[in-house]
Amino acid sequence: MNLIVLEPGDFVTEDRVQLSDRRLVHARKHLRVAVGDRVRVGLLDEGDGPPAANLGHAEVLRCDRDALELRVELGSLPPAPSRVSLAIALPRPHTLEKVLQQGTAIGVKRFMFFHSRRVEKSYWGASAIEPAAIRRQLLLGLEQCVDTVLPRVELHPRFLPFVEDRLVALREQGPVLVADPEGRKPCPRAATGPLGLVLGPEGGFVPFERERFMALGDELVSLGPRILRVETAAVALLARLAPDTELE
Structure with a gap:
């Protein structure tokens, strides 16, 4: 997993998310993140309009068996699509x-x-x-x-x-x-x-x-x-x- 893909329902505040599914398992088992680490994140875009600047990074606020909490900063465009x-x-x-x-x-x-x-x-x-x-x-x-x-x-x-x-x-x-x-x-x-x-x-x-x-x-x-x-x-x-x- 080179990117943690976020969805709108993951956000608990405007800039914080809480994950408890396979993304949490992957972050703990494979990425081995710790509090204070930064990881790449992106907000899923399911629309038909032009891509939004929804790639960025997040700071790990919590990572244990119950939840992965991140403070999210977005602002970069995704790569150009194939034609x-x-x-x-x-x-x-x-x-x-x-x-x-x-x-x-x-x-x-x-x-x-x-x-x-x-x-x-x-x-x-x-x-x-x-x-x-x-x-x-x-x-x-x-x-x-x-x-x-x-x-x-x-x-x-x-x-x-x-x-x-x-x-x-x-x-x-x-x-x-x-x-x-x-x-x-x-x-x-x-x-x-x-x-x-x-x-x-x-x-x-x-x-x-x-x-x-x-x-x-x-x-x-x-x-x-x-x-x-x-x-x-x-x-x-x-x-x-x-x-x-x-x-x-």
Whole structure:
């Protein structure tokens, strides 16, 4: 945990918070904080407006088995978000957790999970897609990368309505790249401007699905001949697409 993410309900006064959940456990067991120490904190931003200056530090006033009390000082902006909207054929639950955490850490602010032919229907009933479970993974990602802006997550259980209707807004903003082992062009590097990135299942899309994307003007791209796990491909593609300014 590189950042203690705070929520409005944690505040007991204007500048003091009291924590008694897993953040307390982590602060005692892993950070080993003591009274007088300073830790990085940030106030969670769940809004759609511009990011607020809600990163900062806090002084430890109390840390015992019952509570972690902090005096909070905020005033810094969170890091700039990725301009990539990430759409992924719904993976198995364990992979979904990795994608949410790692994608959030890289800066993704919009995740879209959709159905395709090679997605197991049972995945749509998994506890991993329940709102509380998704939120937990997003918070872990924010804690890792010292960010406060909570990403948005969408679930689309039907392939054609997602591809033909929900992706329209992305196509209006910029290109939509479909990553697939059958893609004939390499994924571009250091893309500028907003774009949509679509990943299929580990075995790739079936021919009908590829054809539908191409018929709608989307471009199939690849990372080479190797078949990668979804979480590996997502990180590799996002890093490749990041503008140089995001890596400075």
